[in-house]
Amino acid sequence: MITYVIDDAGALSGPVAFPDIPGFGSQLPGNATHLPKILAAPEPGKTWALVDGQAQQVRDQRGRVYRTADGTAEIWQQLGELPEDLTSQPCPGENFTWVNKQWTLDVYAQRSSLSAQMLEQRDTRLRDAQLRIAPLQYAEKLGMATPEEQASLLDWMHYSVELNRIEQQDHFPGTIVWPDQPQRH
Structure with a gap:
């Protein structure tokens, strides 16, 4: 008889030999079994297991x-x-979503995700622009704006409007032509 060990999942491994225990002789552990012959190598993706007391090849996707x-x-x-x-x-x-037993790109979800990322970038740029605009608006409202500050305010306001319109670009969100940030401070 040939001895095989049975693992926790039920797969057979071996053959193995256990030493005789002095005074007791040959002992078979509870997770081992005897088979009449040596098992052939299993087919790819399979392993040997005991099924209803018989060695059979079963799918192994562990x-x-x-x-x-x-x-x-x-x-x-x-x-x-x-x-x-x-x-x-x-x-x-x-x-990607699981469709017909394969991963398939969800183009709508991809476009939606990319759109959200681009709008987040836009909003960050708008916040930065607002930090530049606010003091220029205060100076204008108080009648303290210099001609250079008035021109800078208009540049930043135009920039903000262009940023706010990126969704109207033909290839949004895949390709975006970002407006140039004003150089005047």
Whole structure:
């Protein structure tokens, strides 16, 4: 008889030999079994396991797998086919969804994400522009603005309006022509 060890998932490994225990002889651990012959190498992606007391090749997808709902990774430790909500294919990146047993780029989600990023950049530039505009507006309102400050205020205001209109560009959000920041301070 040939001895194999059974791991926690039920896979067979071996053959193995256990030494005789003095005074007791040959002892078989609880996680071992005898088989009549040496098992052949399993097919790729499979392993040997006991199924209803018989050695059979079963699918072995143990290891890192991914949730089809969101692509998050986890460790799978069971033999057999994966449940429908898991795959061995890693999610290639943001904005991919699981469709027809494969990751597919969600173009709408990608465009929406890129749009949000571009609008965030725009808003940062608008905040920076407002920091330049506010003191110039105060000087103008108080009648203290120099001709250079008045010209600078107009430049910054035009810049802000152009920033606010980036969504109207033909290739937004994929390609944006950012307005030049005014040079006059």
